[in-house]
Amino acid sequence: MKALPLDPVRLDEAGSDQVARWQAVLASIRAAETGHARAAGDIVLVAVSKTHDADTIRPIIIAGQRVFGENRVQEAQAKWPTLKAEFPGLELRLIGPLQSNKAADAVALFDVIETVDRDKIAAELAKEMQRQRRTPRLYVQVNTGLEPQKAGIAPVDTVAFVERCRTVHGLSIEGLMCIPPADENPGPHFALLRKLAREAGVGKLSMGMSGDFETAIQFGATSVRVGSAIFGARG
Numbered sequence: 727m728k729a730l731p732l733d734p735v736r737l738d739e740a741g742s743d744q745v746a747r748w749q750a751v752l753a754s755i756r757a758a759e760t761g762h763a764r765a766a767g768d769i770v771l772v773a774v775s776k777t778h779d780a781d782t783i784r785p786i787i788i789a790g791q792r793v794f795g796e797n798r799v800q801e802a803q804a805k806w807p808t809l810k811a812e813f814p815g816l817e818l819r820l821i822g823p824l825q826s827n828k829a830a831d832a833v834a835l836f837d838v839i840e841t842v843d844r845d846k847i848a849a850e851l852a853k854e855m856q857r858q859r860r861t862p863r864l865y866v867q868v869n870t871g872l873e874p875q876k877a878g879i880a881p882v883d884t885v886a887f888v889e890r891c892r893t894v895h896g897l898s899i900e901g902l903m904c905i906p907p908a909d910e911n912p913g914p915h916f917a918l919l920r921k922l923a924r925e926a927g928v929g930k931l932s933m934g935m936s937g938d939f940e941t942a943i944q945f946g947a948t949s950v951r952v953g954s955a956i957f958g959a960r961g
């Protein structure tokens with residue numbers, strides 16, 4: 727018998743797992759919106775698809791998910807141009823650290839870049855956005871826990887940096903993003919991000935992951951970045 731490249735039955739079963747988990751996450755988000763007096767549909771679910779291939783991602787696109795997050799430019803380049811061509815209207819967000827030699831590629835591929843955290847990157851993005859005539863929406867990443875291994879600008883420097891993005895680099899900043907330390911209560915970090923956003927005059931807050939997105943919504947998240955709760959544990 728001729729071997730098929732994919733077993734359609736098994737593919738369907740695997741796909742239905744993702745879709746069921748995605749629906750459960752959406753239901754929790756909608757419940758948290760109601761519980762915290764937020765308008766229905768106010769919070770954007772960013773499905774974090776890093777390490778997962780196009781065949782794993784496709785079922786939840788078909789089910790209706792439109793916004794996705796990836797943390798590496800190169801990995802995203804390998805799978806998203808095809809998916810974007812296949813499904814017009816997808817929004818792709820960069821949520822991982824950005825090196826300045828990848829700024830051109832990031833501007834070309836992503837619709838939102840959430841990890842602007844220093845002047846060198848801001849300058850490089852501004853240059854590429856002009857050159858390519860593309861305007862991805864931008865967030866500043868804040869290292870709320872001051873963790874040395876983590877990207878992001880220090881909380882005390884955040885308001886001035888957002889201001890420099892506007893005045894020196896000519897960039898409009900849509901919001902702030904943070905990843906609280908894994909071993910701490912995230913609430914105070916979310917509260918700090920919200921306070922900084924208010925001081926900096928930006929409206930959007932990207933905060934909350936699989937383990938804490940409901941807490942993040944309580945503290946005012948406008949988008950949550952959820953990976954493993956949808957796609958299962960990463961290998």
Ligand SMILES: *Cc1c(COP(=O)(O)O)cnc(C)c1O
Pocket residue numbers: 774776797821822905935936937951952953954955
């Ligand atoms: C991987 C990742 C996520 C998703 O994490 P999960 O715990 O799998 O939901 C969110 N944000 C960033 C920046 C990530 O790198």
